[in-house]
Amino acid sequence: MTNEPIIRIKNVHKYFGHVHALQGVSLDVSKGEVVVIVGPSGSGKSTLLRCINRLEEYDEGEIVVDGIPLDSAKNINEVRKEVGMVFQQFNLFPNMTVKENLTLAQRVIRKRTAEEAGEIADQLLIKVGIPEKSDAYPMQLSGGQQQRVAIARALAMSPKIMLFDEPTSALDPEMIKEVLDVMLALAQEGMTMVVVSHEMGFARNAANRAILMDAGQIVEEATPDILFTAPTHPRTKEFLSKVLH
């Protein structure tokens, strides 16, 4: 871990109509760091995550990713190339096979040849444990498999940062582990990750830092062990008492 932050979020505000969804959030993430964000629904954690690759526009403040400020369309696309995103609903392309899902952006954006892209796709499918599903269509896969394909699709762009937006929330309980295992392996390889998730086990095993958000603000941040066992802020205590039962 170096000291120079790869993500710099400074005093970001976001409004949805009259709702003040982000109220001056500042956060730095260092290279190789794994940050888990928890918080009640509507606390702005997903919105914050989506601001990092500008899927959500913010109204005030500044976000700089890998030295590139998110201020022009060109810069936004540059940043998105370097930032992989995994969604709660997988969002695989249903009309393409798994392999086509993995190679499309490589060829269109990274300008890799079909062979190059295919090779990378094959390796990533081995990495996420489903090489045999290369020619399957997303709808033929279980939720856990789909989410692993989605992770592989994001990784195929060779990103420097991975964002996870509640990656296990839409999964059946018995499929959560297979996805978390892939994420854990990724964290151990030194990938910079920002994860919105309530998987406390994953946070404790993989995260360097845990953050509690509430009402559009960061309430408390600490190592996962401290945040989950010995929180100082009353709002954190209240939230954890409802989550950890």
Next chain:
Amino acid sequence: MTEQLKSKPPAGDKPLARIPGAEPSARIDAWWWLVAIVVGLIILLVVIDNETYWNLIVFVWDGIQITFGVTVVAFVLTLLAGLLGGLGRLSKNRFIYGAATLYVELIRGIPLLVQLIWWYFAFPVIIQGLGRSLGVDALSNYQAPAIAMAVLGLVFCYGAYMSEIYRAGIQSIPKGQMEAARSLGMNYFQAMRYVILPQAVRVILPPVGNEFIALLKDSSLVSVVAVTDLTRRGREFMSTHFNPIETWTMVALLYLVMTLLSARIVGWLERRNKFER
């Protein structure tokens, strides 16, 4: 792994009961019967009264070609106009959205026949007037080619309806697809081209196919603005031979053959493009 969880066979491994008439083969047969009846009717008429009907078919043959040509050209251009209009209707840019909406609402409120007449009779006069006031001879001597004006009129009108089909088709694709494409670094147009439109095409194929058939039929209106299509040739034949029953029955059957064949092609395209969601 989790495959086992998924591929568990349903209890009582019986095939589901078939709905009578729902088998694809039954539908194909019904359609072939229909075509056979129509074609048979045409042949029968020609055999019964070779003089009238065969002469009629020979007489209107170039009209059939023009009807078909006008329809195909107008349809291809309509697909492009509709795409532009549809994207315009989805634009976040207020000016583009406003222009596209104005176009769609304006065109949909005016009868196609009136539009065709406007393009053929009024538009050239505007161009000529413009040419005179600007002193450009090429414009002031402008003569509207009937077919081009007819195609223009059809494209303008059908493009508006097609815009709404495109818009609905694109909107039917879940938002997450666009987000996934954008998050992989694609710009708006790349995401549209590689991710959204290929999926939307499958959704809009049935209504677009209907538009083709509707356009084929509505192309008969161009007979009013000096295009010698099937309908106009039929009228010419009738005015020399004075046999309205024979003429218009045969013209109707000829249109019917064309629309039935088109419907068939559309159906085939739809089946070919089905996929699981």
